[in-house]
Amino acid sequence: xxxxxxxxxxxxxxxxxxxxxxxxxxxxxxxxxxxxxxxxxxxxxxxxxxxxxxxxxxxxxxxxxxxxxxxxxxxxxxxxxxxxxxxxxxxxxxxxxxxxxxxxxxxxxxxxxxxxxxxxxxxxxxxxxxxxxxxxxxxxxxxxxxxxxxxxxxxxxxxxxxxxxxxxxxxxxxxxxxxxxxxxxxxxxxxxxxxxxxxxxx
Numbered sequence: 108x109x110x111x112x113x114x115x116x117x118x119x120x121x122x123x124x125x126x127x128x129x130x131x132x133x134x135x136x137x138x139x140x141x142x143x144x145x146x147x148x149x150x151x152x153x154x155x156x157x158x159x160x161x162x163x164x165x166x167x168x169x170x171x172x173x174x175x176x177x178x179x180x181x182x183x184x185x186x187x188x189x190x191x192x193x194x195x196x197x198x199x200x201x202x203x204x205x206x207x208x209x210x211x212x213x214x215x216x217x218x219x220x221x222x223x224x225x226x227x228x229x230x231x232x233x234x235x236x237x238x239x240x241x242x243x244x245x246x247x248x249x250x251x252x253x254x255x256x257x258x259x260x261x262x263x264x265x266x267x268x269x270x271x272x273x274x275x276x277x278x279x280x281x282x283x284x285x286x287x288x289x290x291x292x293x294x295x296x297x298x299x300x301x302x303x304x305x306x307x308x309x
Contacts, residue, residue, distance in 0.1 A: 129220050130155075143230035146215075148223065151182040163232060169204040173230070176201045177210060181226055184212045207233040244304075248291045257284040261297060262304045 134155065137144040143160025147153055153174070164170035180199050187194060195214040200207065211229040219225075241255040250258065253274070260270045267285070271278045285297075294300045 133220065137227075140229065142232075143228075145177060145228040145230065146220075147178070147181045147226045147228060149185055149226075151178040151185070153178065154225070160230060163230060167203060167206060167232070169206075173201075173203045173208065176203060176208075177228055177230060180210055181212065181228060184226065188214065209233060248288075250288060250291060251284075254284050254288050254291070257281055258288045258292075258300065258304060261285070261288075262301060 134157070138157045138159070140157070141159060143163040144157040145153055145160055146155045164173065167173055180201070183199075184197055187197070197212050199210040199212070201210055202208070209231045211231070213227045213229075215225045215227055217224045241252070241259050244250050244255045244258055245252065253276075256274060257270055260273060265273065267278050267281045271281045274281070285300075289295065289300060292300060292303050294303055
């Protein structure tokens, strides 16, 4: 496994004597990874997390849901592991709120950090081209966050009712946001808006 190879090549000043030394050596390596890293036990409880994961929680409005999802998938991983007696590494995709995450689980075998086996989870937030595009439109046309969301959903081909369902707002509110977007973009309707949006795509 990649993490085992990384661990084995990690610079350590003195010989590793016990599981505590092994843990701190692994933790120092994981803190250099540019994704959130977590260790869990067989009950799916979080034992440790690195600084990158803390930052991920701060940046994610639904941080508590992200933690709960990681723990849920950890239990699913252990369940499947015991059923199939294989697949010591597995990946999942999870959408928390409107943010997509990749979750990569890898089993650290007994003896690596002590007498028990632990589960390593690497959590990576996917970069959304649409969220980047929303930010671009906000700057380009001085749209509000909600106006930019409505504009992008129009470009994706959704009808007003679908946009309302997706954003959890009323159709009347969608119409009001669209009117504002039309004004700021200098267009007269949906087809012209789509053309302007495509012209501003990158």
